[in-house]
Each structure stands twice: as C-alpha cells, then as structure tokens.
Amino acid sequence: MIYQKLKPFPSGFLWGASTSAYQVEGGVDEDGKSPSIIDMYEHPEGVADFSVASDHYHRYKEDIALFAEMGLKAYRFSVAWTRILPNGVGDVNEKGVAYYRDVIRECKKNGIEPIITMYHFDLPYCLEKKGGWSNRETIHAFVEYAEVLFQNFGEEVIYWLTINEQNTMILHPGAIGLPKGRKLPTKKELYQQNHHMMLAQAKVMKLFHQMVSGGKIGPALNLTAMYQESSRPEDAIAAHNWEVLRCWNFADVPVFGSYHPLAWEYMKDRGIAPELQPGDIECLKDAKPDFIAMNYYSTATIAASRGDASDVAARAGDQQIMLGEPGVYRPGENPYVGKTQYGWVVDPVGFRYTLRKVYERYHLPILVTENGIGAPDILEADGKIHDAYRIQFIREHLQQMRLAITDGVQILGYCPWAAIDVVSTHQGYRKRYGFIYVDREEFDLKELKRFRKDSFYWYANVILENGQNL
Ligand code: BG6
Numbered sequence: 001m002i003y004q005k006l007k008p009f010p011s012g013f014l015w016g017a018s019t020s021a022y023q024v025e026g027g028v029d030e031d032g033k034s035p036s037i038i039d040m041y042e043h044p045e046g047v048a049d050f051s052v053a054s055d056h057y058h059r060y061k062e063d064i065a066l067f068a069e070m071g072l073k074a075y076r077f078s079v080a081w082t083r084i085l086p087n088g089v090g091d092v093n094e095k096g097v098a099y100y101r102d103v104i105r106e107c108k109k110n111g112i113e114p115i116i117t118m119y120h121f122d123l124p125y126c127l128e129k130k131g132g133w134s135n136r137e138t139i140h141a142f143v144e145y146a147e148v149l150f151q152n153f154g155e156e157v158i159y160w161l162t163i164n165e166q167n168t169m170i171l172h173p174g175a176i177g178l179p180k181g182r183k184l185p186t187k188k189e190l191y192q193q194n195h196h197m198m199l200a201q202a203k204v205m206k207l208f209h210q211m212v213s214g215g216k217i218g219p220a221l222n223l224t225a226m227y228q229e230s231s232r233p234e235d236a237i238a239a240h241n242w243e244v245l246r247c248w249n250f251a252d253v254p255v256f257g258s259y260h261p262l263a264w265e266y267m268k269d270r271g272i273a274p275e276l277q278p279g280d281i282e283c284l285k286d287a288k289p290d291f292i293a294m295n296y297y298s299t300a301t302i303a304a305s306r307g308d309a310s311d312v313a314a315r316a317g318d319q320q321i322m323l324g325e326p327g328v329y330r331p332g333e334n335p336y337v338g339k340t341q342y343g344w345v346v347d348p349v350g351f352r353y354t355l356r357k358v359y360e361r362y363h364l365p366i367l368v369t370e371n372g373i374g375a376p377d378i379l380e381a382d383g384k385i386h387d388a389y390r391i392q393f394i395r396e397h398l399q400q401m402r403l404a405i406t407d408g409v410q411i412l413g414y415c416p417w418a419a420i421d422v423v424s425t426h427q428g429y430r431k432r433y434g435f436i437y438v439d440r441e442e443f444d445l446k447e448l449k450r451f452r453k454d455s456f457y458w459y460a461n462v463i464l465e466n467g468q469n470l
Helices: 056-070 094-109 125-129 137-153 166-171 187-211 233-256 261-269 280-285 348-362 388-406 454-464
Strands: 014-018 074-078 113-119 159-164 216-222 226-228 292-295 300-303 366-370 411-414 436-439 449-452
Touching: 014 113, 014 366, 014 454, 056 094, 056 449, 056 454, 074 159, 094 113, 094 137, 113 137, 113 366, 137 187, 159 187, 159 366, 166 187, 166 216, 166 233, 187 216, 187 233, 187 280, 216 233, 216 366, 226 233, 233 261, 233 300, 233 348, 292 348, 348 366, 348 388, 388 411, 388 454
Parallel strands: 014 074, 014 411, 074 113, 113 159, 159 216, 216 292, 226 300, 292 366, 366 411
Antiparallel strands: 436 449
C-alpha cells in the first residue's frame, strides 16, 4: 500500500531503548545477589564472562543521565530475579529491591518511563538445580517473585513485560548458553517447560491486574513473519508451519488461552506435547495481556522440507538463524534482503509486514522492545564512533514502522537494542548494539568510560522531532 499521506507517530509515543540485567549490570555477586543460570554458563571461546558487563550496576546514574540527554522517553531494563530473591523464593533481599527502586526513581526524575522485564533468560541457579522450568514448583516461585515486584514497584511502573523471548528459550535452548555440564533438554522436556512458563505467565498477569491498577502487562516475544522461498504451494505450507511453531504458538497461549491447533497437532504427533493437569486450561484462559511486546531483528525465508538430514542447516542456529526440521520446514535463501556480518537478515520491510501480521492476529497494541544491529564499533582516537550502519538500520526500520502505523497498527513505543553497549549473547563485546559506547574489550576492562556514538546524536534528534523527518 502506498499512501498519499503518512500518519505521524502518536503523541506520547514511547521513544526508548533497552537492556537486560545480566548483559549490562555486572556486580554479579554483590549486595546479596545469588548466581543465575547465566552466571554458570560456559562461554564460547574468546568471550569474557559476564561478571562486569558494562558495570551499569555501579554507573546507572551516569547512564540514565546520558539516556535523558538523548531524550529517551522510556528505558526498558530487566530485573535480576537473583537480586530480589537470592533463594529463588523466600527471603527478600532489601538491597536488591533498593537498587531497582533507585533505578526507577532515577528514570522518573529524568522524565523517562521505566519499562520492566521481569525475567530475561536469568533464572536463579538454585531453582535450576531443582529442575528449573521442568519442575512445576518454578511456576509458584515466579508468582512469588512477581508479587514482590508488584508490591514494591507496582505504584511507580506502568509497563511490565513478563518473560523475554520464551520462544528463543524453547526453540534455541543452546543459543543462549547452557550451565556447565548440562546437556540440551529433549523437545518433550522443552515443551513441558514451555507449558510451565505459560502457566506462570498467566498467573502473573492475573495477579498483576489484581494488584496494579492502571498498569499494563504483556509477554515479550521474538516475532518474525516468514516468507515462502517460491510460489510452490509446498513452500507456502512450510512457511506457515514455521511461522506457527516459532511465533503464533507462543503468542496465542497468553492472548487466547489455548495452543495453536496446528502446533498442538504437531506436538501430539511427535509425542512432545506437554502433560496438562486439571485446571491448566482454565488457568491459561483466566488471564490476558494488555499489549504484545515484540523483539524484531530479521525475517526468515522458508522452503518445503526434503524430509532428510539436508533440511537441517549445517551451521549452528540461533534466535535469528533458522535450523530446519525434517517434515516441517527447511531454511531458504532470500535474494531480496541484506545480511549482517553475523548472518542475520536485514529486512526493514519485513518489520512492517510482521507488525501488520501481529496486530491483525491479536488486535492488541504492540510495544517494540528490541530491534537493532550488532557491529564491532570502532572508537576513534578523537573519541568518536561513526556507526552510520546503525543509523541507516534504525532509520529504515522507523520508516517502515511509520508505514505500519499508517496501515492502522497500534504501536505504543519503540525500544531498540540497546540503550548502551551490552554483552552480546554470542560475541561478547566484539559485537555491540548501543547508542553509547562502553570502552572495554573482551578481557581488558580499561576504565569502562562512556562515549556517545554518532547514532546517539541522530536518535536524539529523531526523538526531538517525534520521528517527523526520517
Ligand atoms: C535478543 C535477546 O534475542 O537478541 C537479547 O533478547 C540479545 O538478550 C539480542 O542480546 C541480540 O542477540 P546477540 O546474540 O547478538 O547479543
């Protein structure tokens, strides 16, 4: 659709940026924090552990002042469960509560709306040792943790995200890492874990609506529309298979309270459907999100399965690189899109397409909670970082987002990844996403000084003009 007139970004649009606790904070064993599963991960060769990260735990005031200078209207960050409840449940660590209370106050003081992710990959290790999400008790632990968060921060924070990228955790369990000595769970185990997370999320959304009046809560999923590689009808079926299994099955459950029918038949056929207990379906139906939070990086192009080992990509998959599955789908190539140096497809038009599909399916407002480009940014001798590629990436995605708004999609805000450099889940500090450069290398921490990248000034101007001149 080509329009004669574009709609403006709405007033009050949440121009923001994101981080997550383990990727930015450091201070992993300070002030009563216990280890999370991430702290126990084996890191790829040449990637530092995450114990210092960007040292935001100690420098959050300086960082939030920079966010304010950039003009951010919102800051999406995650709370480390292990700072709040070091035993996963039970005693509340007041120092952890005080830290996040201060982060929230600092944001508000600077006119920035805090957006909380309750859980971003960093399950308390003590819960993992008891089976993690395979253990139904973890559902109660998450509800207990949520109650502490709502009690302490419910009056000050409007926007809440339950679980970050549940679909990444279930579909690419090794992509984020695995605790030392832990084998990859089977698909049966993973879909059981998924079911427990769905129940936990439903209970928490219900509790939220009872405890926090005027607040809004939703899941944060990694969503992407799929293209079929050719007009072959079999390719269309394969693309639909994978769109359902990767995206809609994870968003249908919180919104509609039921698994997607195609996904359910797939899981039953393969003997990997979760065991349901009496009351589970009612629990899922008993809660509804107020919005959908969406992380968007790439689209994928899909072809029909050949039904043999050639379906499975030879290279390791990650949250954006599809793996393939015999009898379901095979990753294809798309000659019409670009790729980052890490093999992630760059597809701004696909962003508009995905936003349209998500809105059409759920009729809920969308909050974009991640979007961005990773690159090995270079700090020049004069303290400048010329990240023209990031400006181009975000500009093109914003242009498409404005078209999606004109298409009628209701979008609450845009929080790209990342507000400041954070540890990349795969490449550490060799791959950066922030508007603010953190001067450290993989193993040499230097002084962790902050530098404004070119994209910092550019984004500040976009916000100032409410995206009018992209
Ligand atoms: C998202 C995650 O999937 O991708 C973030 O929610 C992550 O935590 C981001 O950092 C980028 O991935 P990577 O591997 O490039 O850091």
